[in-house]
Amino acid sequence: MQAFEIASQPSITSPQGFRSIGIHAGLKRRKLDLGAIICDVPANAAAVYTKNAFQAAPVKVTKESIQTDRKLQAVVVNSGQANAGTGKRGYQDALATRQRMAELLGIPDHFVAVASTGVIGEYLQMDKLLAGLEQIVEKASHDPEDTFAEAILTTDTFPKKVEVHVQVNGQTVKIAGVAKGSGMIHPNMATMLGFITTDAVIDSKELESLLKTTVNETFNMISVDGDCSTNDMVIVMASGLAGNQALTPIHPDWSHFQAAFHYVCQELAKQIAKDGEGATRLIEVQVEGAPRKELAQQIARAIVSSNLVKAAIFGADPNWGRILCAAGYSAPELDPEHTDISISSVLVAKQGMPVPFDEEKVTELLRNETVVIQVNFHQGDCRATAWGCDLTYDYVKINGSYRS
Known part of the structure; x- marks a missing residue:
């Protein structure tokens, strides 16, 4: 309650x-x-x-x-x-x-x-x-x-x-x-x-x-x-x-x-x-199963900050490899073979490997106002959530003429 x-x-x-x-x-x-x-x-x-x-x-x-x-x-x-x-x-x-x-x-x-x-x-x-x-x-x-x-x-x-x-x-x-x-x-x-x-x-x-x-x-x-x-x-x-x-x-x-x-x-x-310049979607990244709270926060922020992830969300492209990549460079000590990735509750990768999923369904989910990315490392009890937005053409337009 x-x-x-x-x-x-x-x-x-x-x-x-x-x-x-x-x-x-x-x-x-x-x-x-x-x-x-x-x-x-x-x-x-x-x-x-x-x-x-x-x-x-x-x-x-x-x-x-x-x-x-x-x-x-x-x-x-x-x-x-x-x-x-x-x-x-x-x-x-x-x-x-x-x-x-x-x-x-x-x-x-x-x-x-x-x-x-x-x-x-x-x-x-x-x-x-x-x-x-x-x-x-x-x-x-x-x-x-x-x-x-x-x-x-x-x-x-x-x-x-x-x-x-x-x-x-x-x-x-x-x-x-x-x-x-x-x-x-x-x-x-x-x-x-x-x-x-x-x-x-x-x-x-x-x-x-x-x-x-x-x-x-x-x-x-x-x-x-x-x-x-x-x-x-x-x-x-x-x-x-x-x-x-x-x-x-x-x-x-x-x-x-x-x-x-x-x-x-x-x-x-x-x-x-949600109101990021030129944004069309709010991205929420939920990380769990990390060995330390600080590491979970570090990974969540890395994923939500990745320009490649943000651009994929804007294009409604279920390219989960970009999520895995951002998680990996933010925490190289973690074992990718234990890592599961879901997009808006649809499992797209398990133990660091692809699994069959309905790509058309996930593409539609990526067009929603809020997109949730879930990453579970299965290597601890700590979790963290970060928020960001997609990267759009309008972001460049807004910042290319900020003073005018």
Whole structure:
């Protein structure tokens, strides 16, 4: 039985204490391009960041904010320019954004996080951005039209949103999340941004531990194109206004809260993978029978990241040899003679060898919106799941004219 309820109309402001807004500040030609999440109280906070060596200025500034007091009261996000590869000026621009938002809200500078997404190597249009912040503080509300979720998008075709409700000490605790990401997606803790709000009472250290563990099994298990962005981050804020007893791993409802939190992150990750630039199919790779959890994750990510596998899915070609190949180069120590491969539950290879199957049936299954690849190594008890998308002509078209 599921330990939580899924909201039919998710909103990042559903948890108690949160407001948000998205506006057009002029950073992009027409679309919404500047947004914020604001909490009425200092919220316990945690974040994970890209492992790219060339981290963007907003990543550095947000790290400094959260490390100072492990609390946040606002997150400012712009789209259009990534403020990456912008040197000292970019860093100062990120600091100025943080400072101005703090002034407008009357809170310490380090209670503000900043995030950017868009073209690398372009400076922020600070006159427009800073003027936009005044509109944001004035208009922030429960944001029924989800303008914040729209304002953070770049090449995305839809906003990614999810919300769940879980019972803690008999109280309803809400967890909501929004994300953006469509290309440059290959997270190690992609261009991927995620924002999660909850009204649960939970300490920042517990929140950080939960976030890191969950991200490793969700956001870090997706890939669109193998490129790890300079700007990726996932931020979670907990207002504590639900009034429950503080959540820790020994709390009787911890497992329910953990499951609900995992669901929010997993669904956002899957929505990002599904919306890969030019994508027509969501690919889910299920690996089991591996000797170690880390190895299962490594194999699943290798298969879902393989351009040959992705191209075969786009062409509805049941070429299971490409799956076997990707599994083999990602884990050469495993014995291929024990490996079974299925495509959408149809066995296509057993013990590393071909078996008879209805190729027309599998070809039709490969045209479904979701394609599931199952690989069983029969060499252990560990399993992992990764998500990605097919590789289409449109991916090249989109990225060949990204700046135009």
